[in-house]
Amino acid sequence: MNPLVRRLLWIAGSLVAVILVAIIAVVLYVHSAWDTPHDRPVVSLKASTDPLAVARGEYLFKYGHACWGCHSPKPDAAVPPSGGRAFDLRSVGPGFGIFYARNITPDPETGIGAWSDGEIVRALREGLSRDGTVLFPIMPIEAFHGLSDEDALAIVSYLRSLPPIRNAPSRSELSFATKALYTFGIIGPAPAITEPIVAPPRGKTVEYGRYLANYATGCMDCHTPRNLEDGSFYRDSLFAGSTIRFGEDEARPHVMAYATNITPDPETGIGKWTEEQFLEAVRAGMRPDGTVLSTHMPYGYFGLMDEEDLGAIFLYLQSIKPFRRVTEPVWYSETYRNGVGLERGKAIFEASCMLCHGEDGKGAAPTKLSLAEIAPTFTDKMLIDFVTGGNVGLRMPAFGKTLSKEQILDVVAYIRSIQHDKP
Ligand code: HEC
Ligand code: HEC
Ligand code: HEC
Structure with a gap:
């Protein structure tokens, strides 16, 4: 072989070896260093038992x-x-x-x-x-x-x-x-907190609403777009809708949804909503057009928050910078849309009713009612009418504009099929 070629090959080989060694070194370093504990003092604070x-x-x-x-x-x-x-x-x-x-x-x-x-x-x-x-x-x-x-x-x-x-x-x-x-510290701890943090006084004010929406509730966390490469928030577009699709992390979700834009942009956000419409969405899951939000938005639980707190959140959200951004519509599984009978009824129940009615309809915080116990006391027509028309005042959404007649029939049949062990 030509000595020059041999020499070039040798150099190329050495380079590859150096790069390989470097890669192996980085890999070994990452594996050994990623969970190195941070040495940060714990501030002494005492919780009350009051x-x-x-x-x-x-x-x-x-x-x-x-x-x-x-x-x-x-x-x-x-x-x-x-x-x-x-x-x-x-x-x-x-x-x-x-x-x-x-x-x-x-x-x-x-x-x-x-x-x-x-x-x-x-x-x-x-x-x-x-x-x-x-x-x-x-x-x-x-x-x-x-x-x-x-x-x-x-x-x-x-x-x-x-x-x-x-x-x-x-x-x-x-x-x-x-x-x-x-x-490499791209995901790391939040900055150390060394000074006491005091919340603004409670009340229906923009200030208190800002505190609630950003820190004391999950609104900001779900509704703000994140950089999906490292999980950080785009802080210039707070509340402009998620980039994470909720449900995606579940094994077999029946509904997946992006958290929508809740900045005051009149076209893509909630700028045109009245406070009453906002409260109905956040407490009973009803959009102004009469359709029901997916339960990835945990409205069954926000419905149990103080009305004044939610009013403060509304004031704050109407005061922030409007941001034009549209998220993709809600996705429903094939079983949820086109399945038949109990299989579809169960899928709809788990995705749209379980948040408030609990597993197997046993009851949960938003309603203690046991569906298995009340179902036999109602005719099919009564149950169908109730699910269609809801009782928004009591925070039971009206599903008539979200589910088809056939879907409602299937979920009612599913409720009838649930058996509870008698205590
Ligand atoms: C969106 C989901 C989510 C919510 C909401 C959430 N957590 Fe967590 N939490 C997690 C996950 C996931 C971990 C583990 C993270 C990891 O593996 O690094 C965790 C870890 C923790 C830890 C650390 C436990 C340990 O052994 O290190 C504490 C404490 C905690 N959460 C408390 C809370 C409290 C209190 C709330 C409500 C005020 C809350 N979490 C809300 C998902 C959540
Ligand atoms: C666990 C995640 C999560 C949390 C926490 C959350 N949301 Fe949502 N929110 C969603 C998702 C997902 C949607 C979209 C649901 C759909 O389109 O069916 C949504 C939709 C909404 C809507 C309807 C907007 C529209 O255009 O239809 C409003 C209003 C809203 N959320 C307000 C709030 C407020 C206020 C808070 C805090 C009190 C909050 N959300 C907390 C996930 C969340
Ligand atoms: C936001 C929480 C919430 C969701 C989601 C929800 N419900 Fe309800 N539901 C309620 C509450 C609260 C009541 C109790 C109303 C009452 O006391 O009469 C109720 C009552 C009912 C009743 C009993 C009616 C009566 O007069 O006793 C049926 C049947 C029912 N829901 C079916 C459903 C079905 C089916 C779904 C899903 C498609 C669903 N619900 C989703 C909150 C919810």
Whole structure:
């Protein structure tokens, strides 16, 4: 072989080797460094056991932030948040991995029973677990970051009042890309909070509405577009609609929806809505055109918030910068649209009714009514008429403009088929 060619080949070979070694070094580094704990002092804070603080914490936990929606194994606020719900983000963005919500009941071994109050507040507001590792931002840290000391501690008071449940959920499995985002600090903890945070005085004001919409409820977290490469929010377009499609992380969803634009843009947002229309959407799921929102918008629970709080949120949302942005329409599964009989009835029930009526219609926070018990006391026609016309005052949506007659027949037949074990 020509010595020059041989030399060139040798150089090329060495280069490839150097690049390979560099790649292997980066891979090894990422695998060993991504979960390096952050050494950050825990601010000393003390949660109260006062019933008023516990009640405030319960309000924020159940309705404002619906922590149970992620932390309870069943979609029911009354089920203790012992963890386990899986979020499959393997096909979102760079493929983030599978994440499991953790046990936040006061069990000392598998939950937060052994944590100090300050450690729990740090986890919520700064995104660091007890051992200093960074929590993945499915947990709405950017929202919790602005929670007042009083409200964050009220949540701690409420968590401590729950029964301890022994349950160790699977550990989250992060993809290499996510580990790299952690290693290079693209996903990291929120800035340290060293000064006390005080909420504006309660009342129907823009100021208090800003606090509620951004920090004390999930509105901002769901309704703001995110950069799907690293999960961060586009803060110049707060409330302009999600880039995440809710339902996508579930194994077999029947409905998937983007959180819509709720800035005051008159065409693509809610600029033309009256306060009454807003309240009807947020409390009973009814849009001004008479169709029903999908339950990825947890209106059954916002319906249990104080009307004054929701009024403050409306004032604030009408005061922010309008942003022109349209999200894609709601997607329904083939079974939900065109399935037949009980199979379709069950799909519709799980996607559109279970939020308020609980698993198997046993009842949940928005209504304690047991559908299996009341169904035999009604004729089919009465049930069909009720589901069609709803009772918006009582926060039962009217499905007549959202579901076809056949879909309503199937969901009514499904309700009739549910059997409960008698207690
Ligand atoms: C959108 C879903 C979601 C919501 C809403 C949510 N969490 Fe989480 N939370 C998670 C996930 C997922 C994790 C685990 C993150 C990880 O694996 O890095 C987590 C982790 C935590 C941790 C850390 C536990 C540990 O062992 O490190 C605490 C504490 C916690 N959440 C409390 C809460 C509280 C209190 C609320 C409501 C105020 C809440 N979460 C709302 C999804 C959520
Ligand atoms: C868990 C995610 C989530 C949270 C938290 C959430 N939303 Fe939504 N919201 C959605 C989704 C998804 C939709 C779209 C539903 C659909 O189109 O069927 C929606 C729709 C809406 C609509 C209807 C807008 C329209 O144009 O039809 C309003 C109004 C609204 N949300 C207000 C709020 C307010 C106010 C809060 C906080 C109190 C809030 N949302 C919290 C997910 C969420
Ligand atoms: C936003 C929460 C919510 C959702 C979603 C919801 N419901 Fe209801 N539903 C209620 C409430 C609250 C009541 C209780 C009304 C009352 O006390 O009469 C109720 C009552 C009922 C009743 C009993 C009527 C009576 O007079 O006792 C039926 C049947 C029913 N719902 C069916 C459905 C079906 C089917 C769906 C889904 C297609 C659904 N609901 C979705 C909240 C909801």
